[in-house]
């Protein structure tokens with residue numbers, strides 16, 4: 174048995190030093206050196222990263238993303254040549270948009286069979302090469318891309334890629350590594366250094382002072398957030414700040430995470446309108462587009478933006494309308510602000526009273542809508558949310574990949590713990606992979622993907638179900654099945670309200686003749702059920718839960734309006 178020190182080992186060693194727990198991959202022959210290194214690691218009973226092979230590259234990237242979102246820890250992805258990179262691009266773009274740190278590697282053969290005594294395979298010359306190299310393929314969807322062109326620089330290049338990915342603004346980093354480099358002989362470093370974690374960069378004290386001064390005097394301050402709940406720490410810091418100063422919290426309608434307990438009396442839903450005209454201070458905590466259209470700023474408010482990196486590198490246009498940037502670790506910024514600002518007791522308590530009443534009114538409206546939705550057929554999506562509230566464990570994690578139902582889902586689904594919601598970013602087709610990654614990171618929690626019928630079909634469905642089965646990641650998909658891409662029809666109607674399609678009721682880009690989702694679940698030994706009767710929905714969800722508890726993936730296909 175040969176014990177080779179080559180580029181494959183260099184790569185795995187670098188991942189080990191970075192603390193990578195999972196290498197997500199979809200195979201290609203160039204990874205044989207890494208497979209050797211993995212076999213060697215297992216054979217020697219050495220601890221280190223685990224390699225998970227899945228059937229589609231979008232899935233590989235999204236599992237890595239989901240895991241990192243759930244745990245905060247960087248992972249690695251190995252894709253096959255330019256072809257695999259193109260398949261994975263959807264997930265890489267999603268990671269770039271949400272700032273998920275990740276090291277992505279793919280590569281090509283550089284010798285095309287011309288190197289004496291090395292045959293990489295004829296597929297490279299005929300089928301796989303990308304003119305100009307693979308880095309071009311990810312030009313605008315990663316924060317850094319380069320070639321690690323020699324085995325002598327490979328180890329440090331991978332470590333540097335991991336370090337860069339975790340610096341603000343965090344995001345995916347891509348390296349192109351050739352088959353030949355992976356196979357070249359490598360000398361490990363004599364004294365490998367321990368890789369320090371990325372430093373926390375803090376908001377300058379003078380900026381904290383400035384905002385604290387404004388907050389101490391503000392009569393109508395409002396917190397608006399899209400992503401405060403990314404980590405438990407920031408979620409908790411926001412709750413503490415808001416409680417101390419009686420600050421109303423409004424979430425963006427498509428918020429990325431669960432940012433605030435929904436039953437908290439300061440939680441004011443997703444509609445900023447009631448506050449818009451009178452607010453005198455807007456504390457915007459991680460929101461890429463605080464309001465829309467973006468130039469539409471609240472007329473009387475000073476706008477303060479709290480974010481580690483408020484200028485999102487993945488966006489072609491942004492218009493924050495900021496008067497103050499508090500640019501640094503968001504959790505610490507919120508804690509510092511709470512410590513430095515002063516409480517005007519009478520004003521704060523008066524505000525708290527008003528907000529409790531407004532919150533109660535929201536809950537009352539929510540409950541009334543849920544009761545009214547109960548008996549409708551086809552099933553009202555509001556009733557789907559009410560049923561999920563009734564059946565799912567209190568700490569269930571939801572992944573949102575619905576489209577036209579998003580707004581009502583955010584109004585009606587209840588969670589009161591951090592990390593209860595994650596949202597697919599970038600194009601459709603990633604919800605199932607994200608869910609698996611989140612389940613991998615949080616195996617003790619129930620994971621439920623809420624997904625449109627259209628969105629479901631964009632996903633690598635069989636690969637996702639196969640990975641759920643093979644890696645024991647039982648999650649439930651609840652399909653909001655209206656048998657169409659309702660969003661397409663809605664936009665068509667909006668753009669051509671008096672058009673021919675509206676007149677003769679003929680819509681292109683709308684109708685779906687979906688497959689039998691029950692059979693789809695069953696094809697990997699999972700549990701599937703279609704529900705058309707609102708009275709039977711909760712029992713169906715319970716059966717889905719039971720299947721998950723028995724280690725099986727589940728699809729509950731709900732026919733909705």
Ligand SMILES: Cc1ncc(C[n+]2csc(CCOP(=O)(O)OP(=O)(O)O)c2C)c(N)n1
Pocket residue numbers: 574575576577578599600601602624625626627628629631655657658659660661
């Ligand atoms: C990869 C990708 N292709 C196409 C689209 C355009 N698109 C946005 S929403 C949508 C329809 C989604 O259908 P479904 O999940 O059933 O939700 P519904 O519109 O019915 O609420 C489509 C096709 C997209 N966002 N991403």
Ligand SMILES: [Mg+2]
Pocket residue numbers: 625626627653654655656657658659
């Ligand atoms: Mg649909």
